[in-house]
Amino acid sequence: MILRAFLDILFPPLCHVCKSFIPAAGPLHLCPACHRDVRFISSPCCVTCGVPFATEEGIDHRCGACQTTPPPFTAARSAVLLAGPVQQLVHRFKYGHKVHLRRPLALLAGETLAPFVQTAGPELMVPVPLHPRRLRERGFNQAILVGEVLAATWGVPLLRDTLRRQRPTTPQVGLSAGERRENVCGAFTVAAPDRIAGKKILLVDDVYTTGSTLAECARELRRAGAAEVVAVTVARTSAP
Ligand SMILES: [Zn+2]
Ligand SMILES: [Zn+2]
Structure with a gap:
């Protein structure tokens, strides 16, 4: 005391x-x-991409976008909206080099998304990779830093180096949904397919915006033999 x-x-x-x-x-x-002021995401939301619906009533269902173009991941969920205090935390974590802020961010996700992860039952966790050039500039991969805490929380092994970004992409900020898709198309590669073949993979990243990065990662993991891909992010924007 x-x-x-x-x-x-x-x-x-x-x-x-x-x-x-x-x-x-x-x-x-x-x-x-x-x-x-932290805005936790709750039902009703899209059962596939996890986007929260504007109405507070009704049950979870597939959103229009996921019905028209089903994403290559089975389901994605985010813990909180990228707004208010969370937006500040994410910004200072990523661009202000405050790496210790991975902890509150991961804790917010760790508890909120635990039921989703438990139901999904992933065998391996894969962080969204950065291109080596971006990694050198930033000094760390935010998805790995958050993923390390989440892997320990949920007891899912973290595979740091299997999914790789093989070509540099321009930052997605300011791009339209179509431009984002094009920007990340073919950007990823799986270095050791035997490690993920037949496995259920949990992709992890800090923020979900349009889902194009997670979709491209999931597509590549599936192409390399993953049985299924689900995804989690700490935060997401309210609408793409
Ligand atoms: Zn959806
Ligand atoms: Zn405060």
């Missing part, structure tokens, strides 16, 4: 978002006000 008080003076537990002092920080390190 005395040690705790002493540590709180030396390293006061501060909210990751607003930096206010939080006496009972808990593992998430978000103050009650910031935690309240």
Whole structure:
């Protein structure tokens, strides 16, 4: 108790978002006000891509886009909307090099998406890869950093180097859905197909925007022999 008080003076537990002092920080390190502003995704949503529907009533069903063009993954889910405090966390994590912020982000996903992952029953987790050039610029792959925490939380082995980005792509930000699809088309390759052949794969990334990156990864994994691909991201934009 005395040690705790002493540590709180030396390293006061501060909210990751607003930096206010939080006496009972808990593992998430978000103050009650910031935690309240986190928008968790709940039903009704698309059973395939996980997009939340605008109405609060009704049951989960396939959205129009997934009916017209079924994606190569069986299902994708995200824990929270990319908004408010989560948007700040993701931005500082990825572009501000605050790698320690992988923890609150992974914790948000770890608990919320646990039932989905349990039902899906994946055998291996595969992070969305970065091209080596982008990796050098950024210094880390955000999908691997989040994936490491999620792999430990869910007890699914993480395969770091099997799916690779074989050609550099321009950042997807600012591109239309069609341009995004074209941008990532043929961008990925599976280095050791025998490691994923016949396996149920859980793809992991930080953010779902149009789903084109996850779709292209899933397509390549399936082409290389994966039995099935499901996907999770921490956050997603509300509409593509
Ligand atoms: Zn706060
Ligand atoms: Zn859908």
